[in-house]
Amino acid sequence: MNDNLISLKGISKYYLAGKQKIQILKNISLKINKEDFAVIMGHSGSGKSTLINILGFLDQKYDGTYKFHGKNYQQKNDNVVSELRNQNIGFIFQNFKLIKNLTVKENIEIPTTYSIKNDDKDQEQELNILLTKLGINDKKNNYPDELSGGQQQRVAIARALINKPSMIIADEPTGALDSQNTKDVIELFKNLNNNDKVTIIMVTHDNTLATVGNRLFKVNDGVLYED
Numbered sequence: 001m002n003d004n005l006i007s008l009k010g011i012s013k014y015y016l017a018g019k020q021k022i023q024i025l026k027n028i029s030l031k032i033n034k035e036d037f038a039v040i041m042g043h044s045g046s047g048k049s050t051l052i053n054i055l056g057f058l059d060q061k062y063d064g065t066y067k068f069h070g071k072n073y074q075q076k077n078d079n080v081v082s083e084l085r086n087q088n089i090g091f092i093f094q095n096f097k098l099i100k101n102l103t104v105k106e107n108i109e110i111p112t113t114y115s116i117k118n119d120d121k122d123q124e125q126e127l128n129i130l131l132t133k134l135g136i137n138d139k140k141n142n143y144p145d146e147l148s149g150g151q152q153q154r155v156a157i158a159r160a161l162i163n164k165p166s167m168i169i170a171d172e173p174t175g176a177l178d179s180q181n182t183k184d185v186i187e188l189f190k191n192l193n194n195n196d197k198v199t200i201i202m203v204t205h206d207n208t209l210a211t212v213g214n215r216l217f218k219v220n221d222g223v224l225y226e227d
């Protein structure tokens with residue numbers, strides 16, 4: 001199967017520094033298929049976050065063409081793009097980005113506030129399945145501060161998965177984790193990719209993770225290479 005999910009053609013991105021236009025991404029072309037687990041590496045400041053912000057529809061200001069499932073969303077209004085993001089993409093960050101004064105359960109349910117309402121009972125069941133799968137079912141009513149780093153990242157992963165996204169974008173998801181938790185997160189990603197057919201795009205600085213996916217990309221000074 002070679003089902004195309006993402007197609008970038010000639011993507012360039014510029015920022016203004018005073019009057020000077022600085023090119024951050026340089027003519028990037030790329031295809032990612034549904035079954036891919038793509039790892040993106042590169043030096044600090046090379047443009048990785050800029051690239052995944054575009055892939056995740058967090059940034060619509062770029063030159064070139066981005067097609068998702070064969071469709072171009074660059075000119076669509078914010079509501080259409082938010083819905084697309086909410087229903088298709090789960091985001092995971094290095095620092096978890098959990099909300100401190102919400103419980104684990106409440107944090108995970110945040111994305112469902114904006115989606116078409118499931119039956120409350122279905123949602124509760126869905127949440128329990130997810131928490132059990134991630135080994136944090138006993139932490140449902142705890143606050144993020146009461147959890148270890150590895151547990152907090154699993155909460156963030158549950159939040160990313162609650163709407164059943166077709167794609168996960170993970171920016172340094174293991175950057176704040178020890179080696180055992182890193183292994184667990186990668187195993188989970190592999191499982192999601194293999195069994196649940198979730199596309200994974202993961203940025204990492206960790207050389208030991210270069211080969212965990214089936215695709216390896218390197219960004220060097222705004223230019224993308226496939227290894």
Ligand SMILES: Nc1ncnc2c1ncn2[C@@H]1O[C@H](COP(=O)(O)OP(=O)(O)OP(=O)(O)O)[C@@H](O)[C@H]1O
Binds near residue numbers: 048
């Ligand atoms: N809003 C902005 N305005 C101006 N320049 C920016 C902006 N955001 C990013 N940059 C610049 O774009 C370049 C690429 O940044 P980006 O965050 O994509 O790098 P990165 O590869 O993700 O780095 P890191 O590994 O440190 O997270 C950097 O030189 C950065 O300073």
